[in-house]
Amino acid sequence: MTTPDFDEIIDRIGTYCDKWDEMERVYGVSPAEGGLAMWVADMDFRPPAAVQKAVEAAAAHGVYGYPGSNRPYLDAIKWWMANRHGWQIETDWILTCAGLVNGVSMAIDAYTQPGDGVIVMSPVYHAFARVIRASHRELVELPLAIRDGSYQMDWPEWERQLTGREKMLILCSPHNPGGRVWTKAELREVADFCTRHDLILISDDIHCDLVYPGHRHHMIATIAPEIADRLVTLTAATKTFNIAGAHIGNAIIADPELRAKFKGALMARGVSVGMLGMDMVAAAYSPEGAAWVDQLVAYLDGNRRLFDDGINAIPGLRSMPLESTYLSWVDFSGTGMSPAEFTARVEKTALIAANHGKTFGLGGEDYLRFNIATPRARVADAVSRLQKAFADLQ
Numbered sequence: 001m002t003t004p005d006f007d008e009i010i011d012r013i014g015t016y017c018d019k020w021d022e023m024e025r026v027y028g029v030s031p032a033e034g035g036l037a038m039w040v041a042d043m044d045f046r047p048p049a050a051v052q053k054a055v056e057a058a059a060a061h062g063v064y065g066y067p068g069s070n071r072p073y074l075d076a077i078k079w080w081m082a083n084r085h086g087w088q089i090e091t092d093w094i095l096t097c098a099g100l101v102n103g104v105s106m107a108i109d110a111y112t113q114p115g116d117g118v119i120v121m122s123p124v125y126h127a128f129a130r131v132i133r134a135s136h137r138e139l140v141e142l143p144l145a146i147r148d149g150s151y152q153m154d155w156p157e158w159e160r161q162l163t164g165r166e167k168m169l170i171l172c173s174p175h176n177p178g179g180r181v182w183t184k185a186e187l188r189e190v191a192d193f194c195t196r197h198d199l200i201l202i203s204d205d206i207h208c209d210l211v212y213p214g215h216r217h218h219m220i221a222t223i224a225p226e227i228a229d230r231l232v233t234l235t236a237a238t239k240t241f242n243i244a245g246a247h248i249g250n251a252i253i254a255d256p257e258l259r260a261k262f263k264g265a266l267m268a269r270g271v272s273v274g275m276l277g278m279d280m281v282a283a284a285y286s287p288e289g290a291a292w293v294d295q296l297v298a299y300l301d302g303n304r305r306l307f308d309d310g311i312n313a314i315p316g317l318r319s320m321p322l323e324s325t326y327l328s329w330v331d332f333s334g335t336g337m338s339p340a341e342f343t344a345r346v347e348k349t350a351l352i353a354a355n356h357g358k359t360f361g362l363g364g365e366d367y368l369r370f371n372i373a374t375p376r377a378r379v380a381d382a383v384s385r386l387q388k389a390f391a392d393l394q
Helices: 023-027 049-061 071-085 100-111 126-134 155-161 184-196 225-230 256-268 275-284 287-312 339-349 376-389
Strands: 036-038 094-097 117-122 138-143 145-147 150-152 166-172 200-204 231-235 249-252 327-331 352-356 367-371
Touching (some): 023 352, 036 376, 049 275, 049 287, 071 094, 071 287, 094 100, 100 166, 100 200, 100 256, 117 126, 166 184, 184 225, 200 225, 225 256, 231 256, 287 327, 287 376, 339 352, 339 367, 339 376, 352 376
Parallel strands (some): 117 166, 166 200, 200 231
Antiparallel strands (some): 094 249, 231 249, 352 367
16 A cells, blocks of 8 residues: 655645635635635545545546446445444445435434424534524534533533423534544433433434544444434545545434435435445445555644644643544633634634634634644644734733
């Protein structure tokens, strides 16, 4: 296997790239003036060579008709879950959707009705709230507690907040934007909570492969198999291998009745996926892909340490300890500045586009989210810019 060059600077401007081509419109940060894109959650790295070869083979064939058998794709998913996560799944458990936001939407449609409450643990991935509201469901935000600098589940407080209208809980595991890898005990509590309140549980595990040394991701299906009749696990190769443009993901559902309802939602909306996406996933979920991920995580771990050390050296700023993902969640509350003030310094002075914390819901107001999945030279540049932007605090 060729050693990947994660230090290579790849120019993505003008390539229909949301992250780089849209940041001036969204944040007023121009790439032409040296702006750094650290917002959209994709990486500035090429995927493994096996993925590129699969795309090139399809292009060489030159016929792009309707895809037929997807057996290699399904077998690759089964292999990956067994070998990387110790989860033995059956082929017929796997339903394919057009990415995980689409999967969340299908689950909401399949298992709830307009007006039903759908629970999220806030702050959390902003697309959940967007889809819940667009589906005319009630967004129920249960605020995460912060203990020892990291997010923790707050069960006693959450029990008091429920009204009985809630029908579903969406779990972000690992957590985005906080980077927490939930422990076995925490996942056990989630399962018990959903059973106690008769909630369908949607577990979004899209970041499950990007876990740092000292931590281990657990699929909740392996921790609480007895909740199979209320559990939908959403997985995808897209974050792991930087192929989000393929818009492909999976709903893995063991229970036949639950699976039939999800499949019905997919059929009612005419959801299908493209041939190239399946080819890319089949190539990625392989021994070569596994070796590439190990190298990627080691590289991201170096980026994480560089970014955290630099951020935490600025008085008033604090980067939440990152156990997983490549998305650093930085608290600016110690500066005493308003969100408008510290955001202006990041965007106008440092010329960095980062996600605004308030978009992640309750508790995110004093934060910005920075994507560190970029060549290390850019991470070092970002740290330097931020230190200069807040130099008066030092």
